[in-house]
Structure formats: C-alpha cells, structure tokens
Amino acid sequence: MDLVLSVPDMGCQHCVMKITNALNEIGVKSFDVKLDEKKVYIQSPSCDVELILRKLEEIDYPAEIVME
Incomplete structure (x- = not known):
C-alpha cells in the first residue's frame, strides 16, 4: 500500500527528524519525509x-491522507 500524508505543521529539519523517529518507533520501514512538500x-x-x-497526532504533527 502506498500512502501519502499531508503534514502541514512540518516546517524544519527538526520536524523531519521527529516524524522519522516516530515512524521508526512504530515499525514503519519504508517511507520518505519531504519537507519542501x-x-x-x-x-x-x-x-x-x-x-x-495517531502517532503523528501524539507528537503534535497531525496528518491527513492525500488522494494522489
């Protein structure tokens, strides 16, 4: 399954690292965090x-599924 999430509160490399760490923590293996998008x-x-x-909401980065 390919999933695209919009994370409007992401604004810097620190945000990217928090999201990356959170996804790794819950066992998501293959993903790409695009700050510019x-x-x-x-x-x-x-x-x-x-x-x-839920995990992204927990770390204060609420996300929405994007239909692409």
Missing part, C-alpha cells in the same frame, strides 16, 4: 494507517 510518502504493504495517524 510537507508530505510523508509511505511504501508499505501492511501499514496500519490509523496507528500512523
């Missing part, structure tokens, strides 16, 4: 979307 691209056949959204 304020998006996270997740390539995972079995990712738990709700878990990802």
Whole structure:
C-alpha cells in the first residue's frame, strides 16, 4: 500500500527528524519525509494507517491522507 500524508505543521529539519523517529518507533520501514512538500510518502504493504495517524497526532504533527 502506498500512502501519502499531508503534514502541514512540518516546517524544519527538526520536524523531519521527529516524524522519522516516530515512524521508526512504530515499525514503519519504508517511507520518505519531504519537507519542501510537507508530505510523508509511505511504501508499505501492511501499514496500519490509523496507528500512523495517531502517532503523528501524539507528537503534535497531525496528518491527513492525500488522494494522489
């Protein structure tokens, strides 16, 4: 499953690191955090979307699924 998330509150490299660490913490293996687009691209056949959204909300980076 390919998932694209919009993270409008992401604004610097510190934000990218927090998001990266949070996704690693919950076991997301293949993803790309794009600061310039304020998006996270997740390539995972079995990712738990709700878990990802909850984790990002927990660290103060609420995200929305983008339909692309």
